[in-house]
Amino acid sequence: MLTAENTKKWMDSFYRKIEENKDYLSELDTPIGDGDHGNNMMRGMDGVKNSLAQLQDPDLKTVLKAIAMGLISKVGGASGPLYGTAFLEMAKKCSETQKVNELLSVALAGIKKRGGATEGDKTMVDVWSPVAQSNAITPKIIDDAIASTKDMQARKGRASYLGERSIGHLDPGAVSSGYLFTALLETEGTL
Amino acid sequence: MLTAENTKKWMDSFYRKIEENKDYLSELDTPIGDGDHGNNMMRGMDGVKNSLAQLQDPDLKTVLKAIAMGLISKVGGASGPLYGTAFLEMAKKCSETQKVNELLSVALAGIKKRGGATEGDKTMVDVWSPVAQSNAITPKIIDDAIASTKDMQARKGRASYLGERSIGHLDPGAVSSGYLFTALLETEGTL
Amino acid sequence: MKKVGIILVSHVPEIANGIPKLLVQVAPDVSLSSAGGTDDNDIGTSMEKILSAIEKNEAEEVLAFYDIGSSKMNLELAIEMTDKQVHLYDTAFIEGAYTAATLIQAGVPLDEIEKQLAPLKIK
Amino acid sequence: MKKVGIILVSHVPEIANGIPKLLVQVAPDVSLSSAGGTDDNDIGTSMEKILSAIEKNEAEEVLAFYDIGSSKMNLELAIEMTDKQVHLYDTAFIEGAYTAATLIQAGVPLDEIEKQLAPLKIK
Ligand SMILES: Nc1ncnc2c1ncn2[C@@H]1O[C@H](COP(=O)(O)OP(=O)(O)O)[C@@H](O)[C@H]1O
Ligand SMILES: Nc1ncnc2c1ncn2[C@@H]1O[C@H](COP(=O)(O)OP(=O)(O)O)[C@@H](O)[C@H]1O
Ligand SMILES: [Mg+2]
Ligand SMILES: [Mg+2]
Ligand SMILES: [Mg+2]
Ligand SMILES: [Mg+2]
Helix, strand or coil: CCCHHHHHHHHHHHHHHHHHHHHHHHHHHHHCCCCCCCHHHHHHHHHHHHHHCCCCCCCCCCHHHHHHHHHHCCCCCCCHHHHHHHHHHHHHHHCCCCCHHHHHHHHHHHHHEEEEECCCCCCHHHHHHHHHCCCCCCHHHHHHHHHHCCCCCCCCCHHHHHHHHHCCCHHHHHHHHHHHHHHHHHCCCCC | CCHHHHHHHHHHHHHHHHHHHHHHHHHHHHCCCCHHHHHHHHHHHHHHHHHHCCCCCCCCEEEHHHHHHHHHHHHCCCCHHHHHHHHHHHHHHHCCCCHHHHHHHHHHHHHHHHHHHCCCCCCCHHHHHHHHHHHCHHHHHHHHHHEEEEEEEECCCCHHHHHHHHHHCHHHHHHHHHHHHHHHHHHCCCC | CCCCEEEEEEECCCHHHHHHHHHHCCCCCCCEEEEECCCCCCCCCHHHHHHHHHCCCCEEEEEECCHHHHHHHHHHHHHHCCHHHHHHEEECCCHHHHHHHHHHHHHCCHHHHHHHHHHCCCC | CEHHHHHHEEHHHHHHHHHHHCCCCCCCCHHHHHHCCCCCCCCCCCCHHHHHHHCCCCCCCEEECCCCCCHHHHHHHHHHHEEEEEEEEEEEEEEEEEHHHHHHHHHCCCCHHHHHHHEEEEC
């Protein structure tokens, strides 16, 4: 069950993982992209941190919306509107349900609609989809999902220009999404 | 027969016509183009004037080449490489023949190759072509050629984006080419 | 001013600022506005900048063109947040915008403009 | 540096200067040079500027992209005046150049690059 409180903790944890792995994420984005995914996510999470810090006793919807707007405003790359749409969809749905898997399921639909990608296109969708569909998120589900992008040929985003040559590299957005879900796993009371 | 001397006079006369009709040429370029043809040609002819002024006792080839380079360097629009190519082709041919219709004929071929336009596409080709093909250039041939562009639909250049809506306007490059040939007619000894 | 305007979205501020200079020559009566780069003018796009380009366009209805895929997503988000009618085209960026500008200036109706844009669709 | 470079020809100096900023992110090892505007930096193209962009490109072989038709003619004149091998593409300007930059950086051979450029041909 997501609450305003545990969602903020979730974001603190995601922030730290991005901070730690910023360079690695940008490195992943170099052979099959423009090398900025780590910086983009760091800028985005700084935006989220600032937005959240300004809220006084917010409800869950306000928290989710602030996360969305922080990411949309600050990321600057494709992952901004994608992560942003995910949290925006969760914000819309959260008056009805606070269950994580139901919220992740509308978030996934939002990402797919925004970017037009589907499973197997070597994008963050390949992590969001198995995670949203599992009854119990585990580290293995997350890690397998990330690893599955390695052998895929990209069909969306900058990596898709490389065709077959995109094979053999992990998708950076899949890896950052992995941090998001690992952070969720590590945040007490969310699941 | 073109000579270095009468070709320079021809250019003086063309210069004055462009100067007098600069605004009119740009006006013609407004409904079916970007409104700069008069300014482009004026800049080009200033370039030609300067280039010619620097030559000491040049031969015909040098004169034709200087005209070409002046136009190519200074016009800035499509008419620059087109007029420039015309004079460049004349320069290449003039050791072999100095006859106006033979020189205009290689010039026309150059324009067609450079721009890919053919007769009826509503471009300067529709003036260069009948003039180059006539045994004796007359004011009527020139004026009829210019007028013929009015009812044509543009298939090359900026006007071609307008499709049928380009019909009903004279082509600016056809009108400036008319000045070039009227100037030629008025230059003693060239024909 | 024509009733239809154009908005241009690029990852690069210079490109966004430069394209109107090409278009205004053939379309002096078409409202052109653009959004380029991130909030910090780095390479990327900013939903807020796009939204404000849409809002400040003087036309009632705007045609939107963008450079590469990631611009499109922020453009779509901005479109969802405005009341203005925005039509988004997956055409060659500069060439699509140039074609549209020429035709809007000539008073060509939108359905005909769209026909002429169709062969320029490459994304 | 890769053996194949890119040259960009636009009517607008800002566009010509801006596109390399988009490309360098995906193609740091590809030599990019550009020519924009007339000699006086007005809107238009300059054969001399194009020629010098070709000459100063560090690659042995260059792929050339341009915005609208009139740029192409000055580009062709410049190509006739240089000894460098220049390949000219009638593709969507920015999208073609972006695609080529990505593929050159990845070491894709020219014939394969051209296959991927083919569907972007719109002029
Ligand atoms: N159309 C899309 N649908 C889903 N995910 C996408 C799409 N395009 C890009 N992505 C994701 O975004 C990541 C790249 O993000 P980022 O580097 O921040 O953006 P950019 O490519 O604009 O620089 C990719 O690794 C991929 O996971
Ligand atoms: N492809 C072409 N072939 C032949 N002539 C052309 C072509 N494109 C343009 N022109 C001529 O150039 C004229 C426009 O010249 P100008 O206004 O100086 O150039 P621009 O269109 O670049 O502003 C047209 O009126 C036409 O006569
Ligand atoms: Mg990136
Ligand atoms: Mg980026
Ligand atoms: Mg013009
Ligand atoms: Mg012009």
